[in-house]
Amino acid sequence: AKTNRNSVFSIYRPEMNKNQEEALLIEHHLRKAIEQNELELYYQPKLDLNTKQINGVEALLRWNNYLLGNVPPDKFIPIAEDTGLIIKLDEWVLEKACQQNKEWNDAGFSNPIKMAVNISPLHFRLSHFEDVVKRILDKTGLEPSLLEIEITENSFIDNHEECIACLTKLKDIGISVAIDDFGKGYSSLNYLRKFPINSLKIDRTFIQEVSENNEDIAIVKAITHLARELNLKVVAEGIETKEVIRILEELGCDEIQGYYISKPLPKKRFEESYEQMNYC
Numbered sequence: 001a002k003t004n005r006n007s008v009f010s011i012y013r014p015e016m017n018k019n020q021e022e023a024l025l026i027e028h029h030l031r032k033a034i035e036q037n038e039l040e041l042y043y044q045p046k047l048d049l050n051t052k053q054i055n056g057v058e059a060l061l062r063w064n065n066y067l068l069g070n071v072p073p074d075k076f077i078p079i080a081e082d083t084g085l086i087i088k089l090d091e092w093v094l095e096k097a098c099q100q101n102k103e104w105n106d107a108g109f110s111n112p113i114k115m116a117v118n119i120s121p122l123h124f125r126l127s128h129f130e131d132v133v134k135r136i137l138d139k140t141g142l143e144p145s146l147l148e149i150e151i152t153e154n155s156f157i158d159n160h161e162e163c164i165a166c167l168t169k170l171k172d173i174g175i176s177v178a179i180d181d182f183g184k185g186y187s188s189l190n191y192l193r194k195f196p197i198n199s200l201k202i203d204r205t206f207i208q209e210v211s212e213n214n215e216d217i218a219i220v221k222a223i224t225h226l227a228r229e230l231n232l233k234v235v236a237e238g239i240e241t242k243e244v245i246r247i248l249e250e251l252g253c254d255e256i257q258g259y260y261i262s263k264p265l266p267k268k269r270f271e272e273s274y275e276q277m278n279y280c
């Protein structure tokens with residue numbers, strides 16, 4: 001038989017280890033996930049600590065494959081990044097999320113919801129990510145101020161100039177930019193002066209034990225001060241207890257997100273429980 005680049009069996013070799021085998025299998029199925037309709041978005045709310053209202057939601061990708069079952073994003077996103085598949089996936093997510101948010105805001109939730117989408121650093125290596133965003137906003141009719149992108153510090157590492165140019169264009173259209181997993185990366189704080197960003201999202205490893213751990217409190221406090229001085233909003237993720245909320249309120253954190261308020265939910269369940277999410 002002819003070797004087929006798309007067939008996972010033709011490139012299998014016995015000396016491959018379990019992880020490589022699994023990665024190939026995932027890649028093979030992931031290539032077809034969009035056309036086979038295997039992807040779904042879950043939505044996790046963000047709560048504004050000043051108003052105690054839900055004012056945002058983050059789109060999180062879910063993949064259910066007929067053979068592999070539910071594959072968690074922490075497993076398939078890195079493979080999608082290694083193979084370049086992430087470009088198509090993130091664009092699919094972006095369009096779907098914008099469409100959904102247009103629908104929700106038109107239907108008139110009690111206050112406007114901003115939709116946050118995770119964008120892989122790879123997009124900034126390709127030029128013109130801003131054109132992708134513009135096309136999708138045009139197509140879905142979503143107001144730019146109702147879209148936020150979440151990027152990690154890694155986005156800044158190799159391509160400063162391009163990344164600044166792109167983010168500046170996005171900001172000019174009215175889109176917000178958040179730094180995700182803030183504090184977890186290894187990059188210097190230098191970029192904070194140069195990049196047009198709106199908020200810092202503190203990594204959940206600093207948040208989860210903040211009520212028991214003095215070092216974590218010190219770190220969260222320092223990030224909150226830094227953000228305030230730089231005129232950035234501070235968001236904390238991974239909130240699982242009331243205790244942690246109280247500490248974050250005291251430190252002046254602006255927004256919170258976590259299982260305590262709600263787990264990420266599929267569209268229908270998000271709509272059903274939206275009203276009850278408003279208290280904490």
Ligand code: C2E
Pocket residue numbers: 044059060061072073074077086090093118119120180181237238239240257258259260264
């Ligand atoms: P992330 O962007 O940091 O998303 C937060 C992760 O923490 C989500 O995991 C969420 O379900 C989980 N989480 C939220 N609240 C809590 C909590 O209170 N406790 C705990 N223990 N966990 C909480 P998820 O959905 O498995 O996503 C994992 C990562 O995969 C995301 O981390 C993000 O980096 C990536 N990802 C997910 N969807 C996309 C996507 O559409 N595009 C890209 N490029 N990456 C995505």
Ligand code: CA
Pocket residue numbers: 058118150180
């Ligand atoms: Ca995120």
Ligand code: CA
Pocket residue numbers: 180181201203204237
């Ligand atoms: Ca995060």
Ligand code: CA
Pocket residue numbers: 180181
């Ligand atoms: Ca992450």
